[in-house]
Amino acid sequence: MSIVTDATTYDCRQAFADELIRLAEADERIVAVCNDSVGSSNLVGFRERFPHRLINVGIAEQDLVGVGAGLANGGKIPFVSAAAPFLTGRALEQIKADAAYSNTHVVLCGQSPGMAYGELGPTHHSIEDLSWMRAVADLPVVVPADPEQTRAAVRWAAANPGPSYLRIPRFKVPAVTPPDAPFGPGIANTLTDGDDVTVIAVGTLVSRALAAAERLRAEGIGVRVINMPFVDPLDVDVVLAAARETRGIVTAEEATVSGGLGAAVASLVVAESPVRMRILGVPGVFAPTGSAEFLLEHFGLTTDGIVAAARELLGHGLHS
Amino acid sequence: MLVADPPLAAEYRDLRVRLADATVQEKVAELQKISLAVRRSVVEMIATAKLGHIGGDFSVTDILVTCFAGVLNLDPTRPLREDRDRFVLSKGHCAASLYSTLAYCGFFPRSELATFMAPLSALNGHPNRVKVPGVETNSGPLGHGFPVATGAALAAKLDGASWRTVVVLGDGEMQEGSNWEAAMTASHYELANLTAIVDRNRLQQGARTEDTKSLEPFGDKWRSFGWELREVDGHDHAALLQALEPSTTGKPVAIVAHTIKGKGVSFMEDRVEWHHKVPSPEQVRAALEELR
Ligand SMILES: Cc1ncc(C[n+]2csc(CCOP(=O)(O)OP(=O)(O)O)c2C)c(N)n1
Numbered sequence: 078m079s080i081v082t083d084a085t086t087y088d089c090r091q092a093f094a095d096e097l098i099r100l101a102e103a104d105e106r107i108v109a110v111c112n113d114s115v116g117s118s119n120l121v122g123f124r125e126r127f128p129h130r131l132i133n134v135g136i137a138e139q140d141l142v143g144v145g146a147g148l149a150n151g152g153k154i155p156f157v158s159a160a161a162p163f164l165t166g167r168a169l170e171q172i173k174a175d176a177a178y179s180n181t182h183v184v185l186c187g188q189s190p191g192m193a194y195g196e197l198g199p200t201h202h203s204i205e206d207l208s209w210m211r212a213v214a215d216l217p218v219v220v221p222a223d224p225e226q227t228r229a230a231v232r233w234a235a236a237n238p239g240p241s242y243l244r245i246p247r248f249k250v251p252a253v254t255p256p257d258a259p260f261g262p263g264i265a266n267t268l269t270d271g272d273d274v275t276v277i278a279v280g281t282l283v284s285r286a287l288a289a290a291e292r293l294r295a296e297g298i299g300v301r302v303i304n305m306p307f308v309d310p311l312d313v314d315v316v317l318a319a320a321r322e323t324r325g326i327v328t329a330e331e332a333t334v335s336g337g338l339g340a341a342v343a344s345l346v347v348a349e350s351p352v353r354m355r356i357l358g359v360p361g362v363f364a365p366t367g368s369a370e371f372l373l374e375h376f377g378l379t380t381d382g383i384v385a386a387a388r389e390l391l392g393h394g395l396h397s
Numbered sequence: 398m399l400v401a402d403p404p405l406a407a408e409y410r411d412l413r414v415r416l417a418d419a420t421v422q423e424k425v426a427e428l429q430k431i432s433l434a435v436r437r438s439v440v441e442m443i444a445t446a447k448l449g450h451i452g453g454d455f456s457v458t459d460i461l462v463t464c465f466a467g468v469l470n471l472d473p474t475r476p477l478r479e480d481r482d483r484f485v486l487s488k489g490h491c492a493a494s495l496y497s498t499l500a501y502c503g504f505f506p507r508s509e510l511a512t513f514m515a516p517l518s519a520l521n522g523h524p525n526r527v528k529v530p531g532v533e534t535n536s537g538p539l540g541h542g543f544p545v546a547t548g549a550a551l552a553a554k555l556d557g558a559s560w561r562t563v564v565v566l567g568d569g570e571m572q573e574g575s576n577w578e579a580a581m582t583a584s585h586y587e588l589a590n591l592t593a594i595v596d597r598n599r600l601q602q603g604a605r606t607e608d609t610k611s612l613e614p615f616g617d618k619w620r621s622f623g624w625e626l627r628e629v630d631g632h633d634h635a636a637l638l639q640a641l642e643p644s645t646t647g648k649p650v651a652i653v654a655h656t657i658k659g660k661g662v663s664f665m666e667d668r669v670e671w672h673h674k675v676p677s678p679e680q681v682r683a684a685l686e687e688l689r
Contacts, residue, residue: 113569113602113609135572135610136539136601163538196448196514197522200489200537367516 086249092224093186093245094119096231097156098126107235108132108148110157112141118158118188119245138167145183146175154182154235160194161187161203161244169209176240177216184234185242191281191331192359193247195369203244204359208336210242211309217241217262218309220330220338222283223253226306229260244280248369251284253304265312271299274387275319275326279305279338282329282357282378289383300387308338316342320350325390327355329383331373334358355386398528399505399519406473406503412466421635424467428634432462435497436661437688438510442493444681446514448522452671454494456598456631456656457565461486461498463637464563464594465531473503476530482560483533483549487542487576488567488596489523490673496520496529504531540573542566543593547579550591550649561643563592569601572610577622580651584623589644593624593651596631598658602672619651631656662687 101107101123108130111118115133124131132148134140138159145157157164164187165172176183187206194201210218219234219241221227227245234241258266268283269290278286283304290300301323303315308330319326326346328339339356346352357378364372373379377386416424435458443449465471469482486495493513500507512518519528523537534545546564553560566576583591597615599606606612619626625646629636631654640652658672659665662684676684 113572113604115603117602133603133609135606136569137572137574137610139574167538167540194522196446198525198537200523200535365516366514366518366521371516 084251086251087224088249089221089224089227089246090119092227093231094122096228098123100231100235101127101130104154104235106152106154108153108155110134110141110145110148110155112136112138112159112163114159114188117160118186120158138163139171142168142171142183142185143175146171146179146181149181149183154184156184156186158186158188160201161190161206162201165203165206165209165242172210172216173213177213180215180239182238183240185240187242187244189247190244192364192369192372195367195372198366199363202364204331204333206244207308207330207332207338208340211336211341215239216309217307218244219306220244220279220308221246221306222280222304223250225252225254226260230306233260246280248281250281253283253287260306262307263310263312264307265315266304266306267301267315268304269300269302271301272323273299274391275301275303275323276329276383276387277303277305277316277319277326277338277342278329279308281331281373285378285380286329286383288380289387292380292384293387298387298391305338308341311341311345313345316345317350320346320352325353325355327357327383327386327390329357329378331378332358334360353390355390357382357386399509399530401473401476401530402500402503402506403474405501405507409466409473409503416467421638424638425634428459428462428467431466431501432459433688435462435494435501437685438497438500438507439493440676440681440684440688442497442510442513444676444678445511447675448514449493449675450490450673451493451676452600452658452665452668452673453488453491453567453596453598455660455662455665456658457488457491457596458494458498458660459632459634460565460594460596460637460654461494463634463641465498465502467634467638468641469563470560471502471531473530476504480558480560483546483562485533485536485542485546485562485564486524487536487546487564488539488570489536489542492520492522492524495524495532499529499531505529539567539570540575543576543579544582546593547583547588547591550583550588551586553590554586554588561590561592563594563641565594565596567601568595568597568599568606568612569609571595571612580619580622580624583649587647588649589647591649592641593649595651595653596656597653598656600658600667600669600672604669616653619653624649624651626651626653628653628655630654632660
């Protein structure tokens, strides 16, 4: 299989906005709900097209999610959208009780996740959201890696009758999704074949994983790169095959290592098919001040970081 | 952690001593001078960082300067002195004007302001208590500062201590329910040692407050929650000084400070896009010209 990424980058925020408007044209149950974030939730176009279907509850995230759940109860399909740290953190209990436990069709859209708001500091970084959202039962957690997958996530969430959390990337990213790639809960995309080591990545880290694979292939190391847009529920078969068929798994996510993708993969393989792992993410600290790119470098969430982790894994593997 | 700038701290102490005996007019003249300097440095910080919330920085500047230079009992050389007054900037996105005010009051060297939001700087985009002296609690997510300030005021009351607590909130921020929870706690416990100042500039991030989720009748809301209400022009230092006098009713005091977002730079005033727009080099020049 060839590596599908190229140098061109695409805007996931635009993909989110376009797809939402397209769906709303066809289904008038779709409404957007936001918290004084029409601009930052990419809802300006939606508001122009459907002024009465954009509900702005102001700066009030608990209200935001509760109102979303009520709209769903009233037969609407609300896309509830806010900066990811405040949506998930501030309204965690509403997400648990009103969206997930009540099984309402609320689509939670966490905008600008990870360390996209680098300089604004840890209050504005959304690195805990994957752990928090994974911990809530009956709440699929979706991390699209490119515009194609962002559109697929919006379509899937609109059609799926229960709640879901979509993590909408802020920055432009290369296209990584092959044409006709299937999309749904428990379905991963295997982007490259390889028998030496597996890299499982999500979101911003997927293109970096592909670049790392290319670098390692030049050294004769075969890397299996898996994009896992559903952090919950995971693609169990793909993970267990990787655990059996390769000598180690590196996971990479723009999130804390406490409880996100890496933890999900680790708790699966440790029960079924233990294998060496390296979990790349933010190592249980609050980030220093700096831009998003600076912070990704700072925490080794880079092509170099993935290459180093894979080499280290294989090195240890050789001596064990 | 940054440390006090000794000459500036001394200057600040002198200023406080001088102001204690000064006429209101003399006081106001000093505060105006500092406000102007703070606004100028905010322009430079935001232009350098290419990020920031200039509109809200400018609407709150006169409030910050009145509090720090004119009212609060603080010692920049001992920022954690137990008997200090507590000040909480709940609208933490306006860190630039808080940092600048703190620097002008000697809490750390003014030269540090140039590092605003730069990699590894202590001056993060939102106030950080661990790194910046003078910051009592981290803020940035709206709706956090008021409950923390209420707790501080409650601690003082429990100890019979005489220090006071002041919290500054955005008006858009008042849409967060946590603030009204704190307002009820404070009046229930009769926290006359707590003052909440709302920067009522009538704009929030995306639009006017009254077009987003209306707050009016705003003063009545405070009164009905058990607060003593004072309404002032939030750019009038003399009026702010008076409004910051202790409670006369035994109730906590809410100051609704009527302000203008972007105050001081004509092309930014009352314009929603300057919530977090970054001025171009020409706009920086024009702004600094107006702030002379
Ligand atoms: C909990 C939370 N939700 C959303 C935001 C994003 N945000 C930052 S500033 C702002 C507008 C604040 O308006 P206001 O309180 O009126 O402040 P000011 O106009 O004085 O800048 C918003 C929505 C945030 N920082 N925290």
